[in-house]
Amino acid sequence: xxxNNSESKKKKVESGKRKAExxxxxxxxxxxxxxxxDLSAEFRSFELISAMLVFSxxxxxxxxxxxxxxxxVRQSVTSGVLWTTFAFAGTLGLNRSMSVEKDRGCMDGxxxxxxxxxxIYFGKAISNLIFMLIVxxxxxxxxxxxxxxxxxxxxxxxxILLGSIGYAAVGTLLSTMxxxxxxxxxxxxxxxxxxxxxxLLASVKASNGLLAxxxxxxxxxxxxxxxxxxxxxxxxAFMVFDFVVEx
Amino acid sequence: MIEVxxxxxxxxxxxxxxxxxxxxxxxxFVALLGPNGAGKTTFLRILATLSRPSLGAVMVAGYxxxxxxxxxxxxLGVVSHMPLLYPDLTAEENLRFYGRMYGIGNMEERITxxxxxxxxxxxxxxxxxxxxxGMQQRLAIGRAVIHDPEVMLFDEPYTGLDQDxxxxxDEVLRSVAAExxxxxxxxxxxxxxxxxxxxxxxxxxxxxxxxxxxxxxxKTNLLAFYKQALVD
Numbered sequence: 129x130x131x132n133n134s135e136s137k138k139k140k141v142e143s144g145k146r147k148a149e150x151x152x153x154x155x156x157x158x159x160x161x162x163x164x165x166d167l168s169a170e171f172r173s174f175e176l177i178s179a180m181l182v183f184s185x186x187x188x189x190x191x192x193x194x195x196x197x198x199x200x201v202r203q204s205v206t207s208g209v210l211w212t213t214f215a216f217a218g219t220l221g222l223n224r225s226m227s228v229e230k231d232r233g234c235m236d237g238x239x240x241x242x243x244x245x246x247x248i249y250f251g252k253a254i255s256n257l258i259f260m261l262i263v264x265x266x267x268x269x270x271x272x273x274x275x276x277x278x279x280x281x282x283x284x285x286x287x288i289l290l291g292s293i294g295y296a297a298v299g300t301l302l303s304t305m306x307x308x309x310x311x312x313x314x315x316x317x318x319x320x321x322x323x324x325x326x327x328l329l330a331s332v333k334a335s336n337g338l339l340a341x342x343x344x345x346x347x348x349x350x351x352x353x354x355x356x357x358x359x360x361x362x363x364x365a366f367m368v369f370d371f372v373v374e375x
Numbered sequence: 376m377i378e379v380x381x382x383x384x385x386x387x388x389x390x391x392x393x394x395x396x397x398x399x400x401x402x403x404f405v406a407l408l409g410p411n412g413a414g415k416t417t418f419l420r421i422l423a424t425l426s427r428p429s430l431g432a433v434m435v436a437g438y439x440x441x442x443x444x445x446x447x448x449x450x451l452g453v454v455s456h457m458p459l460l461y462p463d464l465t466a467e468e469n470l471r472f473y474g475r476m477y478g479i480g481n482m483e484e485r486i487t488x489x490x491x492x493x494x495x496x497x498x499x500x501x502x503x504x505x506x507x508x509g510m511q512q513r514l515a516i517g518r519a520v521i522h523d524p525e526v527m528l529f530d531e532p533y534t535g536l537d538q539d540x541x542x543x544x545d546e547v548l549r550s551v552a553a554e555x556x557x558x559x560x561x562x563x564x565x566x567x568x569x570x571x572x573x574x575x576x577x578x579x580x581x582x583x584x585x586x587x588x589x590x591x592x593x594k595t596n597l598l599a600f601y602k603q604a605l606v607d
Contacts, residue, residue: 152449153478161475169463172502233457237518239425241476242449374427 158243162251163258166225170259176224180217180263185270187213192274202275207335210271210279211328214264214288215295219317221259222299225252226307235307239373249300249369253362257296264288277339284338287347290354291331294361298324301365304372327361330354376401376526376557377422382431384417391417393581394431401525404558406572408565408601413578415561419530422559423453436525449477452519452527452556456534458511459518462504466495466514469503470521477522489517493547509540516547527551529560533567541567569597577604 153161170176191209195202229235229252238248268279268288299320306315321328330353337347377399384392391414399405409415420426422435424444433440436450460469470486479485490496493513503511512532519527532548533541541564548571552558562568568575575597577585585604592600 152445153476157478158476161472165461165464165468165472168468169461173463228461232462233455233459234461236425236453236455236457237459237473238476240423240448240451240453241473242445242478243476244445 153243155247158247159251163255166255176221176259177262180221181266183220184213184217184263184267188271203277203339206277206339207332211332215328217263218260218295218299222256222303223313223316225256226303230307245370245373246366249365253296253300256300257292260292260296283344284335287331287334290358291327294327294358295324297361297365326357376436378434380432383429385429391581395582397583399557401557402555404552404571404573406568406575407559407561407578408575409578414581415578416530419528419561423451423528424448450525452524454515454519454532455530458515460503460511460514465500465502467499473518474521479522489521493517508535509543512544513547520551525556527556527558531561533564565597565601577601579605
């Protein structure tokens with residue numbers, strides 16, 4: 129009787145093991161699930177995008193009134209104004225995106241899934257990047273009209289994309305860290321800006337060069353730097369995310 | 376199903392769990408009782424792979440923690456006092472999202488099955504932010520069983536629920552346990568724990584100080600047993 133009992137328990141554990149092994153979603157599918165979840169929730173509430181957008185538009189309008197009307201001055205400050213706007217608006221989005229997960233305990237829900245934890249990082253980082261790009265996609269034409277500068281050039285758009293990737297990559301990692309503290313709204317910019325400085329400087333330098341009419345080869349150094357930083361930040365985040373979310 | 380030996384958990388200089396021993400057989404429903412600050416939630420978070428043990432051995436469903444955490448997570452369903460649901464998604468969108476995170480097949484069929492189990496089939500298209508606390512907690516159980524786990528962990532599931540919602544949750548908990556799952560539940564509601572659980576363990580100052588099965592409790596009641604365990 130005892131032997132039968134332990135045999136049935138052993139079978140139950142074994143069948144459970146088989147079931148657990150069969151429940152293994154692919155890295156790509158789980159990442160896609162997080163991105164779609166974030167987009168669906170955001171396109172229903174527009175909490176994050178509207179906050180980022182209103183802030184960005186206010187910043188460029190304030191700069192528009194504050195700066196001289198001289199076309200040369202305007203062209204020379206364009207990259208600085210743009211990246212200041214993107215960086216601060218990005219911080220708002222990063223904070224909001226992670227507090228949605230933290231406030232209702234949903235981060236625990238994500239951590240309980242039987243997937244590699246870097247899936248959560250990549251899912252959130254890509255969502256954050258998409259939100260940044262949406263806001264940038266609206267801000268750029270408004271800026272072009274207000275400042276009378278043509279920003280729709282493939283090379284410049286490429287730099288903005290690379291800069292946004294780097295910013296979202298490092299921002300997602302740091303916002304996950306700061307979300308676990310009580311002072312996350314204050315802590316995130318303090319942590320993020322020094323770390324993201326190389327990305328922001330390289331982006332400003334490359335954008336400035338392109339807007340000043342420099343040849344593509346002349347801005348190749350900051351663009352190469354941007355690519356290197358993007359790769360390094362993504363690799364570091366991939367390696368350390370597990371430790372960041374662990375208690 | 377769950378085997379814990381000499382478990383120690385420290386947060387900095389503060390020791391929360393002090394060499395805790397605990398085991399649960401398959402199909403058992405264990406109520407983990409104890410005062411605030413005893414370490415119940417910390418212990419459940421370790422079993423749920425959300426926290427690393429400082430020392431000791433933890434086995435869940437034949438897998439070692441923390442090394443085989445992903446395999447353990449595939450077999451676990453966790454319900455806490457927070458629903459772990461997204462307010463801007465509908466009930467079925469929430470379940471579909473978690474279903475995708477667990478890689479389950481027959482998704483739509485399973486979502487319908489789970490919504491029927493928790494009695495929310497007619498609210499499947501409604502946003503979670505329109506749900507009452509009781510409904511959210513029922514859906515939280517649906518979320519936790521979407522992948523048909525073998526082990527369920529409940530951390531204070533009755534927190535913030537009124538009498539009606541608590542009774543409905545009782546029914547859902549019974550149906551979850553009736554499917555042969557192993558359940559560990561922490562609670563301060565002794566009356567509810569007494570009705571649902573098959574075994575009662577008292578956790579105090581980081582160790583299990585007393586344990587009794589439902590049969591053993593026939594001679595006394597759970598409140599008297601609980602008080603006595605804390606005094607000893």
